[in-house]
Amino acid sequence: MSYDLVTVARYDSSIRAHIVKAHLEGHDMVCFVFDAHMIDLNPLVSNALGGVKIKVREKDAEEAIRLIQALEDTPYTDDNDEVIACPNCGSTSYYTHFNSMRDARSIIAFLIAFWTFVFPIYRKRVLRCKECDTEFDQETTKQLEA
Numbered sequence: 001m002s003y004d005l006v007t008v009a010r011y012d013s014s015i016r017a018h019i020v021k022a023h024l025e026g027h028d029m030v031c032f033v034f035d036a037h038m039i040d041l042n043p044l045v046s047n048a049l050g051g052v053k054i055k056v057r058e059k060d061a062e063e064a065i066r067l068i069q070a071l072e073d074t075p076y077t078d079d080n081d082e083v084i085a086c087p088n089c090g091s092t093s094y095y096t097h098f099n100s101m102r103d104a105r106s107i108i109a110f111l112i113a114f115w116t117f118v119f120p121i122y123r124k125r126v127l128r129c130k131e132c133d134t135e136f137d138q139e140t141t142k143q144l145e146a
């Protein structure tokens with residue numbers, strides 16, 4: 001038995017890809033994650049490989065894309081099941097795990113990494129609003145100092 005697999009989504013890291021895979025499998029869909037181990041070992045090759053890919057059977061592709069889009073459109077909630085929204089404009093559309101460069105520690109870590117050709121030893125992860133570019137803390141939804 002053979003299947004024609006088609007790529008329905010691509011991600012920078014395997015974490016998000018595995019979340020989507022679990023979501024699709026929860027809807028009784030057979031799916032596979034490709035190139036996750038290569039990109040986890042060396043994230044710098046992510047663009048060269050086309051990212052971590054989610055592949056499904058060709059007949060399931062349309063339904064998989066619909067399920068993935070519904071998952072992407074679901075707003076994040078905090079521990080109290082309240083929707084996390086931008087403290088500046090109220091938008092629920094934002095980048096998660098955005099590497100902030102707005103504090104001195106992040107800038108210093110970047111410069112050290114740049115000059116010594118190593119991975120940054122410190123990266124501050126924040127949420128960044130797609131509407132107004134406000135960066136805010138994931139747990140507290142508190143607006144960070146610009």
Ligand SMILES: [Zn+2]
Binds near residue numbers: 086087090130134
């Ligand atoms: Zn905003």
